Structures are given as C-alpha cells and as structure tokens.
C-alpha cells in the first residue's frame with residue numbers, strides 16, 4: 719500500500735515509502751526531496767539577490783539603511799511589474815555603469831528602473847548570447863541606445879510587456 723502523499727511543490731502524488739521525501743515544517747505536508755531542494759535554493763538565491771540589490775542602492779546613494787520610499791519602489795516593481803531583484807539590480811548597473819546615468823537626477827530614488835529594464839535585459843541577453851556562441855562581438859551594435867527620459871516627466875510611461883527575468887544569467891553567475 720505504501721504512503722501516498724501529494725508533493726507540496728509539484729502537486730504530484732507519490733509514495734513516500736519509495737521516493738525520498740521531506741516533511742514540510744508546520745504544515746503536515748510532504749514534498750519530493752528534489753522539489754524541496756529546488757525550492758530552497760531558489761528561495762536562497764532570491765534572498766541573496768535581494769541583499770545584493772539593497773547593498774548596491776546603499777552604495778549608490780550613500781545610505782546606511784534603505785529609506786522606506788525605496789523599499790516601496792522595490793515592492794511595487796516586484797508585485798505590479800513582476801520584476802525580480804536581479805532584474806532591478808541589473809537595470810541599475812546598466813544605467814549607472816554602462817550608460818553612465820546621472821545619479822544627481824535620481825533624487826535618491828530608483829524610479830529609473832522601469833525606463834531601462836527592457837534595455838538592460840536586451841543588453842545582458844546580447845552579452846550572454848555572444849558568450850554562448852563564443853563570438854567576439856561589440857555588444858553596443860546589438861543594443862539600441864537608451865531612451866533619454868526625464869524620470870520626473872509624468873507623460874512618459876515605462877514599457878510593460880512580457881516578463882523579463884534575467885534568468886539566463888543564473889547559470890553564468892553560479893559557475
């Protein structure tokens with residue numbers, strides 16, 4: 719007969735006498751060991767990306783702790799726009815390090831992110847693909863120039879569309 723249980727993560731029913739499993743703490747549920755490990759490492763990675771992003775912003779604007787309006791911006795991007803911590807970080811790096819964006823215009827906030835997210839994604843994707851193909855390419859040939867925007871201009875609205883996860887970077891950075 720065995721013990722039929724439903725995996726907390728993938729939803730498949732399995733026999734915990736036959737497959738490695740992990741009990742889910744405080745939930746009286748079980749999960750495949752593999753599903754559990756995967757979920758844990760994704761969570762950990764997300765947590766690491768969060769810390770990296772926070773540290774980057776602190777350094778960028780000389781904050782000791784992140785002011786609440788920035789935490790709010792981050793939450794809004796994650797929830798309303800489906801951005802990721804890594805995507806937000808890469809957008810800031812792209813704007814301030816690659817495009818030499820002007821920090822003074824940011825007024826200590828990260829409102830630039832939605833305006834460069836798409837371009838940053840394309841930029842890092844082009845880099846990644848070039849590396850995959852092992853080609854020597856000039857990435858700027860592949861990337862449209864950043865739209866010059868005034869981040870306080872209410873007329874402009876950021877691009878929305880397909881979710882850009884920057885997930886192609888995961889492999890590379892975990893090496």
Ligand SMILES: [Zn+2]
Pocket residue numbers: 725726727728729730749750753
């Ligand atoms: Zn599972």
